[in-house]
Amino acid sequence: MVRRFLRTQIFDIGLLEDALLDQPVPTSVPTIDVDSLSKKKFHNDHLFASKPLLIKRMSQSWPAFTRWHDEEYLREQAGPQIINCETQPIDLNTYVYFKKEYGWSKKNFTFSEFLTTLHNPNKQFNIYFAEEKVPKNLSADVKEPWIAKDLLV
Numbered sequence: 001m002v003r004r005f006l007r008t009q010i011f012d013i014g015l016l017e018d019a020l021l022d023q024p025v026p027t028s029v030p031t032i033d034v035d036s037l038s039k040k041k042f043h044n045d046h047l048f049a050s051k052p053l054l055i056k057r058m059s060q061s062w063p064a065f066t067r068w069h070d071e072e073y074l075r076e077q078a079g080p081q082i083i084n085c086e087t088q089p090i091d092l093n094t095y096v097y098f099k100k101e102y103g104w105s106k107k108n109f110t111f112s113e114f115l116t117t118l119h120n121p122n123k124q125f126n127i128y129f130a131e132e133k134v135p136k137n138l139s140a141d142v143k144e145p146w147i148a149k150d151l152l153v
Contacts, residue, residue, distance in 0.1 A: 034058050042147070055147070064134075064141035071115060078135035079112035087125040111135055 031054040032041075046053045059065050067073050088104050109117065109127075117127050134142055 029054050031056055037147070058145055058147070062141060062143045064138070067141050068138075071119075074115060074138070075112050077137040079110060081111050081135045081137070082108050083111055083114060083135060084130045085109050085114055086128045086130040090124060090126050106130065 029052045034055050034057045037055060042053070045051065085107050086104065087107055114127065114129065117123055133139065
């Protein structure tokens with residue numbers, strides 16, 4: 001039964017991808033305040049229709065929303081932790097992801113080094129945090145969005 005379900009889901013995804021290819025690319029993304037979002041509206045107008053939505057104020061209740069403005073807090077919590085970063089030349093105004101010929105590279109930094117480089121006005125490259133998860137000591141500051149629990153399950 002599980003295999004049949006998975007095959008059905010894969011088949012449905014293929015049909016969905018074909019349908020999406022025929023849709024025009026949107027020139028703007030609709031926005032909604034988190035308090036105005038209902039399960040029915042989200043499912044019908046966005047999830048099932050495969051249309052993007054910007055949800056305002058989703059993270060304002062998270063501790064990270066206020067704590068992460070304090071660089072000293074960030075350094076105390078995650079300063080020595082090694083993180084993966086991506087860099088690209090500062091004067092390059094193009095999308096260079098994974099294009100080494102344009103100067104893109106991956107480097108390890110401590111979180112403190114990342115913050116120092118990020119705020120350095122004389123830096124020689126742009127730097128981006130490139131991990132799926134935040135440093136371990138900061139993870140408690142990020143909460144799973146209620147939409148993930150209530151709407152996508």
